[in-house]
Amino acid sequence: MSSKTDPPNPEPAGLPPPDAVATHGQRGISARARIRNYFLTGLIVAGPLALTIYITWWIVGLVDAWVKPLVPAAYWPDTYLPVSIPGFGLIVAFVGLTLLGFLTANLVGRSLVEAGETLLERMPVVSGLYRGIKQIFETAFSPSGTTFRRVGLVQFPTPGTWSIVFIAAAPPRDMAEALPPVGEYVGVFLPCTPNPTTGFFFYLPRRDVLDVPVSVDDAAKLVMSAGLIQPEDQQKRLQALAAQAREPA
Template identity: 60%
Template sequence: MGSKQPTTPPLLSPEPTPGRGSFGARVRAYFFTGLLVAGPLAITAYITWWLIALIDGWMRPLIPTAYNPETYLRFSVPGVGLLAAFVGLTLLGFLTANLVGRSFVAFGERLLDRTPFVRSLYKGVKQIFETVFKQDGTSFRRVGLIEWPGPGLWSICLVSEHTRGRLAAAMPGDGYLNVFVPCTPNPTTGYFVVMHESLIKDLDVSTDEAFKMIMSMGIIQPEDRLPQLAALPPQAAEPSLP
């Protein structure tokens, strides 16, 4: 009796590639290949164009007519408002950096401090901006895993700051952190949780990688760094001894 050659089960057969299989399979493969190339480019271009148009709509009415290129041209110039916003914010930061600018800002903040409701809103928004955008800050740069929403269920969290002030005084003991547990696929919504640092497992991933994993519902995962280390020659992977 001759031995039978092993065959691949139909469910485990590889995907058809261009040049193999029937004409329909090749067309299907070509279509999805083109979709993978054009889809991300189209979505990125759409979001970028929408953002530029949004900022242009806000800033174009504030540009003096004499300095607006559309006054002399017969067509709209995209990005004029974005450029004006960049120049205006940079100039505002330059003027605020000196003594006169700081005096005007302090005077305006004193006026807002006397206005009900606006006072609390302004202080809260300003504190968030100062915490997130400060150059030496560590907010949301630490990614971790916590057992959430129950035992045995793990969720990605972003560490915002150490718990301080009256909130820390109300906690039993020290070593608590303020963490943000984002929702998927919209990471701008989530839960604010105060947890002890010992309950947070640090992840060796960046904030960008964590957001990609959350927005893709786990489809896009951070690449493992171990194969890259294994691919190095032995003398490069092992530290040299003195």
């Protein structure tokens, strides 16, 4: 029999104390967490940079492939250098388009453009396609064009559900006269997530569209990220406007 004054049995040989095991486990978890955080930080830094470089390189290569067959081989640096120089086609395209715009601004250039447009207008299928594409380009790139400059909220797809829209121009006169007489109408484009270049375009009464103090770029980011990237200091305003709209008149 053992005496009451006998010391407690020591830990089995070869096993560390419990507190040492806990400390080692915490250190292992902490090291794994640090490695994970470092990896995610590096991914956040390198991911957008790599994608930007890839897309830029792809665009430069695409323009070079379009322009290169139009320029004689004697003018390409690739003919005299052992390596290919990307971007030369982009420079040629920029200079060519600038020169075309300069020539079009004078009387001779305008006459040539009008003659070409007259020829296209006489083609049954090409005429409609050319007019539509030309109008899109004039609207998108003209300084005075009616591009998307404002962002709004509409109840879609059901009442009480608010969706982001880009506010466009009012309907043409003939179309506005055909709409029910409920006041001023406005065209809105409702983009889809995550591709804001697709969506729905429709005319709504101006009173049914809530203007929000958000830029078009921030709204596009919000749509593309499915709400993950939100404009700074704007989310509370959106919630306040939506709450105000839900209040009974």
